[in-house]
Amino acid sequence: MGAYEDLMAFQRETEALSQVAGRLGWDQETMMPAGATPQRAEEHAAMARVLHARRVDPRIGDWLAGAEPTDAVAAANLRHIRRDFERTAKVPADLAAALAKTTSLAHRVWAEARAQEDVAAFLPMLAEVVSLRVQEAQAIAGNADAYDALLDDYEPQATGASIARMFDSLRPRLVQLREAIREKPAPQTLSGMFDEAAQLMLSEKLALAFGYDVNHGRIDKAVHPFSSGSGLDVRITTRTSAVDPFNCFYSTIHEVGHAAYEQGIADAHLLTPLGRGVSMGVHESQSRIYENQLGRSRAFTGWLYGEMRDAFGDFGIADEDSFFATVNRVSNGFIRTEADEVQYNLHVLLRFDLERALISGDLAVNDLEAAWNDRFRADFGFAVDKPSNGVLQDVHWSEGLFGYFPTYSLGNVYAGCLHKALRNAIPDLDNDLARGDTSRATHWLRDNVQQYGGLRTPVETISHATGAVPSEAPLLDYLEEKFGRIYGL
Amino acid sequence: MGAYEDLMAFQRETEALSQVAGRLGWDQETMMPAGATPQRAEEHAAMARVLHARRVDPRIGDWLAGAEPTDAVAAANLRHIRRDFERTAKVPADLAAALAKTTSLAHRVWAEARAQEDVAAFLPMLAEVVSLRVQEAQAIAGNADAYDALLDDYEPQATGASIARMFDSLRPRLVQLREAIREKPAPQTLSGMFDEAAQLMLSEKLALAFGYDVNHGRIDKAVHPFSSGSGLDVRITTRTSAVDPFNCFYSTIHEVGHAAYEQGIADAHLLTPLGRGVSMGVHESQSRIYENQLGRSRAFTGWLYGEMRDAFGDFGIADEDSFFATVNRVSNGFIRTEADEVQYNLHVLLRFDLERALISGDLAVNDLEAAWNDRFRADFGFAVDKPSNGVLQDVHWSEGLFGYFPTYSLGNVYAGCLHKALRNAIPDLDNDLARGDTSRATHWLRDNVQQYGGLRTPVETISHATGAVPSEAPLLDYLEEKFGRIYGL
Numbered sequence: 001m002g003a004y005e006d007l008m009a010f011q012r013e014t015e016a017l018s019q020v021a022g023r024l025g026w027d028q029e030t031m032m033p034a035g036a037t038p039q040r041a042e043e044h045a046a047m048a049r050v051l052h053a054r055r056v057d058p059r060i061g062d063w064l065a066g067a068e069p070t071d072a073v074a075a076a077n078l079r080h081i082r083r084d085f086e087r088t089a090k091v092p093a094d095l096a097a098a099l100a101k102t103t104s105l106a107h108r109v110w111a112e113a114r115a116q117e118d119v120a121a122f123l124p125m126l127a128e129v130v131s132l133r134v135q136e137a138q139a140i141a142g143n144a145d146a147y148d149a150l151l152d153d154y155e156p157q158a159t160g161a162s163i164a165r166m167f168d169s170l171r172p173r174l175v176q177l178r179e180a181i182r183e184k185p186a187p188q189t190l191s192g193m194f195d196e197a198a199q200l201m202l203s204e205k206l207a208l209a210f211g212y213d214v215n216h217g218r219i220d221k222a223v224h225p226f227s228s229g230s231g232l233d234v235r236i237t238t239r240t241s242a243v244d245p246f247n248c249f250y251s252t253i254h255e256v257g258h259a260a261y262e263q264g265i266a267d268a269h270l271l272t273p274l275g276r277g278v279s280m281g282v283h284e285s286q287s288r289i290y291e292n293q294l295g296r297s298r299a300f301t302g303w304l305y306g307e308m309r310d311a312f313g314d315f316g317i318a319d320e321d322s323f324f325a326t327v328n329r330v331s332n333g334f335i336r337t338e339a340d341e342v343q344y345n346l347h348v349l350l351r352f353d354l355e356r357a358l359i360s361g362d363l364a365v366n367d368l369e370a371a372w373n374d375r376f377r378a379d380f381g382f383a384v385d386k387p388s389n390g391v392l393q394d395v396h397w398s399e400g401l402f403g404y405f406p407t408y409s410l411g412n413v414y415a416g417c418l419h420k421a422l423r424n425a426i427p428d429l430d431n432d433l434a435r436g437d438t439s440r441a442t443h444w445l446r447d448n449v450q451q452y453g454g455l456r457t458p459v460e461t462i463s464h465a466t467g468a469v470p471s472e473a474p475l476l477d478y479l480e481e482k483f484g485r486i487y488g489l
Numbered sequence: 490m491g492a493y494e495d496l497m498a499f500q501r502e503t504e505a506l507s508q509v510a511g512r513l514g515w516d517q518e519t520m521m522p523a524g525a526t527p528q529r530a531e532e533h534a535a536m537a538r539v540l541h542a543r544r545v546d547p548r549i550g551d552w553l554a555g556a557e558p559t560d561a562v563a564a565a566n567l568r569h570i571r572r573d574f575e576r577t578a579k580v581p582a583d584l585a586a587a588l589a590k591t592t593s594l595a596h597r598v599w600a601e602a603r604a605q606e607d608v609a610a611f612l613p614m615l616a617e618v619v620s621l622r623v624q625e626a627q628a629i630a631g632n633a634d635a636y637d638a639l640l641d642d643y644e645p646q647a648t649g650a651s652i653a654r655m656f657d658s659l660r661p662r663l664v665q666l667r668e669a670i671r672e673k674p675a676p677q678t679l680s681g682m683f684d685e686a687a688q689l690m691l692s693e694k695l696a697l698a699f700g701y702d703v704n705h706g707r708i709d710k711a712v713h714p715f716s717s718g719s720g721l722d723v724r725i726t727t728r729t730s731a732v733d734p735f736n737c738f739y740s741t742i743h744e745v746g747h748a749a750y751e752q753g754i755a756d757a758h759l760l761t762p763l764g765r766g767v768s769m770g771v772h773e774s775q776s777r778i779y780e781n782q783l784g785r786s787r788a789f790t791g792w793l794y795g796e797m798r799d800a801f802g803d804f805g806i807a808d809e810d811s812f813f814a815t816v817n818r819v820s821n822g823f824i825r826t827e828a829d830e831v832q833y834n835l836h837v838l839l840r841f842d843l844e845r846a847l848i849s850g851d852l853a854v855n856d857l858e859a860a861w862n863d864r865f866r867a868d869f870g871f872a873v874d875k876p877s878n879g880v881l882q883d884v885h886w887s888e889g890l891f892g893y894f895p896t897y898s899l900g901n902v903y904a905g906c907l908h909k910a911l912r913n914a915i916p917d918l919d920n921d922l923a924r925g926d927t928s929r930a931t932h933w934l935r936d937n938v939q940q941y942g943g944l945r946t947p948v949e950t951i952s953h954a955t956g957a958v959p960s961e962a963p964l965l966d967y968l969e970e971k972f973g974r975i976y977g978l
Contacts, residue, residue: 016535019528023516024509031520035704036722039508040758046505050539215524233525271531 002064004074008272011064011081014054015271019229021047026228026235030220052096055088073274076455080273083156090140096395099132103400110398119369119387122398127365129400130358134435137359142405147359151403155410157457160356163406166413167349170472174346175379177480177489178330181342182381184487187325191316194245198311202245203252205307210290211442212256213263214235223377225251227258227287230276234262246327250291257290258283260442264450279458280404284411285418286445292341292412293419293478294441298485299433307436325486332382334389342483346379348409350392355402414462416475418449421466492555493563497761499552500570503543504760508718510536515717515724518554540684541585544577546856554937562763565944569762571646577628588621592889599887608876611887616854618889619847622785626848636848640892644899646946649845651896655902656838659961663835664868666969666978667819670831671870672978676814680805683734687800692741693732694796699779700931701745702723704751714740716747716776719765723751734797735816739780746779749931753939768947769893773900774907775934781830781901782967783930784909787813787974788922795924814975817955821871823878829974835868837898844891903951905964907938910955 024047028040064082069075106125106266113122137146147160204219212219217229222237229235236255241247261277269275277283293299298321305323308315316370317323330340336347354371363371372391373384384390396404423429426440433441455461462470483489513536513703517529553571558564578800595614602611626635636649693708701708706718711726718724725744730736750766758764766772787810794812797804806812819829825836836859846852852860861880862873873879885893912918915929922930937954944950951959973977 012531013535013538016528016531017539020509020513020532020536024512027512027516031707033703033705033707033722033724035702039505039721039759042501042505043509046502047509049502050506198593213524214522216522218520218522232528235522270528 002068003063003066004070004078007060007063007081008077009068010054010057010059010270011077011273014051015230015273015275017047017051017054019231019233019271021051021231022228023233023235026226029222029224029226030237032316048100049170052088055084057189060085061089073268073455077273078331080454084273085437087140087153091136092139095132095135095139098155099136099329099400102128102132103398106398107395107401110392110395113390114388117387117392119391121133122392123365126368126397129397130365130402133400133402133415134359147356148402150359151405151406154401154404154407156457156460157281158279158406158410163352163410164356166472167345167352167409169405170345170409170413170476171349171379173480174342177483178342180379181330181483181487186331187486188245188317188322189329190244190326192312192314193242194240194312194315196240196242199240200238201448202307202311203240203248206249206295206304207236207252207256209436210253210256210295210438211260211446212266217259219252223253227255227262230262230265231270234259245312250295250305253295254291258286260290260446261286261450263301264446264453265453269453269455274452274454276453278452278456278461279455280407281414282449282458284408285414285462286450288411289344289418289422289445290438290442293415293422294433296327296341297430297433299430300436300438301327302434303455314399327476328483328486329427330483330487332380334376334384342479343380345409345412348405350375350379351396351405352409355397355405359402413472413475415470416478417462417466417468417470418445419478420474421448421468435467491557493557493559493567496549496552496556496570497566499543499546500566500762501760503540504719504762504963506540506543508720508722508760510540511717511719512722512724515629515726517859518711518713518715519726525553528783537589541577542824544573547635549562549574550578552656562757562944566762569943573762576629576642580625581628584621584624584628588625588889591617591621592887595887595889596884599881599884603735603877603881606876606881608880611881612854612857615857615886618886619854619891622743622891623848624890636845636892639848640895643890643893643896644933644947646897646948647768647770647899652841652899653845655961656834656841656895656898659834659898659902659965660838662965663831663838666961666972667831667835668870669978670819670976673978675820676818676975677806677811678818679733679735679815681801681803682731683729683801683804685729685731688729688734688737689727691796691800692737694742695738695784695793696725696745698782699742699745699927700749700935705752706748708741714744716744716751719751719754720759723748734801738793739784742784743776743780746776749779749935750775750939753935754942755940757893758942758944763941763943765942767941767943767945767950769896770903771900771938771947773897773952774903774951775900775939777900777904778911778934779927779931782904782911783922783927785816785830786919786922788919789925789927790816791923792925796906817972817975819972821869823873824866832869832966834898834901837855837894839864839868840885840894841898844886844894901958902961905961905967906955906957906959907934908967909963910957912938 024044024407032040060081064078067078069078106129109125110122113119123222131216132147133150137149141149144161151158151160207219208214216232217236219236220235221239222235223239225237225239236252236259238248238252238255242247261283267273301324302320305317305320317326328341333339336344339347350372354363354368354375358368369387369391376384376390379395422441422444425444429441432438449461453463456464459470510533513533521529549570553567553574556567558567595618598614602608622639625633625757626638630638634649640647640649683886696708697703705721706723706725706825709724709726710728712728714726714728716723725748726745727737727741750772754764790813791809794806794809808814817830819831822828825833828836839861843852843857843864846857847854847857858876858880865873865879911930911933914933921927938950941950945953948959
């Protein structure tokens with residue numbers, strides 16, 4: 001065998017082990033007995049060490065030096081492997097170990113600080129995490145921009161500057177839209193209690209309606225819904241709420257979007273570097289277009305209204321138009337994960353600007369809470385009442401995930417681009433959605449985005465599907481049109 | 490750190506990875522979506538290669554050379570590690586690969602041959618498996634007995650000759666007991682249909698009654714019940730049958746016996762070579778004493794009768810004594826896994842003698858079916874009707890598991906020894922069992938057997954608990970007393 005074949009055989013085994021490690025995480029959130037926690041920590045650590053040793057195996061360097069790509073797929077495989085190898089190899093083992101240890105500790109300190117509403121208790125740990133991540137970024141990128149080096153782990157080839165340009169265009173129109181909405185009467189809310197078994201049945205029906213392949217996946221309950229796995233075994237979870245069945249239904253559709261991406265990748269890429277979603281941003285574009293542009297559309301919610309009436313009887317909403325408004329209700333809130341389509345990105349933009357300033361050193365950790373609270377009041381129009389509703393609400397920074405937040409809004413921007421192209425390609429799509437039939441939409445996404453996996457860069461992936469460079473404009477146009485209609489703006 | 494500490498740290502990580510690989514098997518039988526099979530095969534193979542590489546890591550030899558045991562636990566750890574390392578290192582990589590490949594193929598050929606009732610289609614594969622296993626035994630043991638070398642993998646330090654002496658004493662009294670029973674009227678059978686949900690509820694109640702710790706385990710359904718995992722995460726499975734709820738209940742109690750062994754090992758041995766059951770035979774002794782000597786006792790079945798009446802209403806059995814006879818009904822059958830307490834060991838003894846002759850070369854593969862059928866008629870009194878009820882019924886030989894079968898009956902023999910000692914220690918145990926309370930019995934087993942894990946050899950483990958060298962006599966005395974009482978012999 002040649003160097004390329006040897007490299008790919010080695011890589012395939014690494015990908016298989018990575019799937020095993022990922023499923024261990026799935027098991028922990030869905031199946032693991034509570035008392036197994038200490039042993040599970042050792043199992044996770046052992047798998048992580050095996051995977052890390054493979055990722056820095058010096059043979060990879062030799063194979064890369066000798067491998068000649070013969071086609072676009074091989075070139076893309078080599079690009080991914082080279083990128084990961086060089087990135088991983090640049091981080092000293094001591095620094096990697098310090099990061100693993102400190103973030104694990106910081107996570108616990110954060111959880112305790114959040115429970116106690118005690119920002120000061122968290123800040124020393126956060127300062128240490130920021131310092132270590134900056135050291136890591138410098139090890140990877142030298143004197144180049146540190147935030148870009150971190151961002152690259154989640155969204156290859158994106159830069160803080162290009163994202164900032166996009167987000168800076170997004171912010172004023174979102175704030176303006178939010179303010180216009182706030183002057184209008186709020187839509188109704190659901191009333192009554194919603195049976196759990198009926199929620200789970202309709203949740204599964206929704207998953208199947210959006211093309212989730214249960215022959216290569218399964219649906220379980222978890223505290224925080226997630227999608228897990230690649231290739232032939234892509235599992236999702238959901239949750240229920242007795243008073244808010246939308247939480248269940250739209251969590252499910254969101255995770256089906258992630259899972260459909262993994263399930264939609266061409267079989268030829270199974271257990272190769274191309275066999276998983278290409279970036280967090282593109283991944284989120286799939287979950288978001290399923291959840292929002294399709295799942296919260298007027299046409300689809302018309303169908304869902306009938307399904308919910310069948311499942312639950314009367315829940316206080318008189319007709320499809322009112323239901324559409326209820327589904328898309330914009331309301332004040334502190335929490336990112338509970339935010340509506342209009343305000344969600346404002347939450348993310350706030351975090352992006354603050355974390356970028358933390359990494360550059362423009363913002364000191366000790367000034368973070370004040371900066372958060374000022375910005376929140378500016379963008380949302382009211383004040384943070386307590387740290388767990390403000391600077392301590394998200395887990396990300398305690399785990400060192402700087403550069404992760406912007407991929408949420410990038411995903412929304414990409415979903416806006418894809419939705420515009422999809423509607424151009426299938427002008428009568430609403431006729432399908434009004435029957436609960438998403439197949440032409442999901443097949444379009446599979447054919448134009450999902451099947452390629454990691455073949456192209458994230459931006460090329462969106463450009464290839466839409467025929468245009470990604471821009472925030474389609475998302476803004478979509479939001480202004482949709483919420484203008486609902487709120488009579 | 491010294492050599493011993495380095496070795497144990499390495500070993501601990503191997504044990505953790507081994508737990509991950511085991512849980513992958515659990516997932517496959519309980520949770521995995523059907524379409525994931527091809528990917529799962531690659532995941533299993535990747536984990537197997539990682540584990541094999543660690544087991545032959547040359548550093549183990551260096552650490553072993555430098556390690557000085559400071560106490561009995563350290564000495565036992567070193568004994569286990571040395572034994573595994575030397576055994577694994579002696580088998581050439583080519584031979585190990587050929588065995589993995591051939592047994593995987595032979596398993597498929599066997600399944601097809603069994604479905605087609607075509608012994609001839611399986612024999613060439615079986616001959617190859619036998620030849621490879623003999624080569625493996627010779628690589629391990631040189632000119633010493635090949636069967637002993639294979640047996641040692643499942644029951645360390647046992648020999649074919651010593652087991653044969655024990656089994657040869659067992660056989661005539663078992664045949665005699667079976668013949669005496671056959672002349673008596675058969676007990677009643679259950680009648681009616683048994684609700685699945687009620688079976689699963691009572692099954693869980695039985696698991697808890699026998700001390701299964703669901704904080705460190707869980708119960709799921711599987712086609713073939715099994716127990717899986719060690720330490721803090723020991724899971725069991727069960728199955729139901731609409732006409733035969735005993736299948737569910739006694740499968741559950743059996744697997745709880747295996748799981749209780751793993752859960753009962755002292756926390757100090759977690760993720761060390763002592764942290765799992767010491768041998769297949771001792772493991773089976775726990776599952777069997779839970780299932781049979783305790784679970785099928787007159788006292789416990791009296792309690793179970795009331796529970797089943799509460800769960801299912803009338804099922805055609807008038808009183809506790811009749812129910813005790815029904816639970817322990819002896820009936821003609823071809824299939825080992827469905828056999829009663831009296832005849833089960835006859836099935837195992839047949840296989841032990843035949844596989845020992847196959848490995849020694851005294852029996853040719855081509856003569857195996859005739860030998861099976863002759864022996865079956867001699868021990869069971871009627872003729873095998875088709876290969877799937879005879880020589881093709883068990884999966885073991887296709888997978889190369891020569892030396893595994895005798896551990897089933899060794900387990901029964903050990904259970905007989907332990908039961909005698911248990912009854913001596915707690916003379917009024919039946920008062921507990923008649924209330925469904927097994928706690929004094931299971932605590933005695935935990936304190937005298939389970940907690941020690943792999944500290945002693947298998948025979949020493951039983952001797953330590955019972956104060957006597959293991960012998961087949963207590964099992965025979967128990968069977969003759971119990972079935973004499975049921976059948977009025």
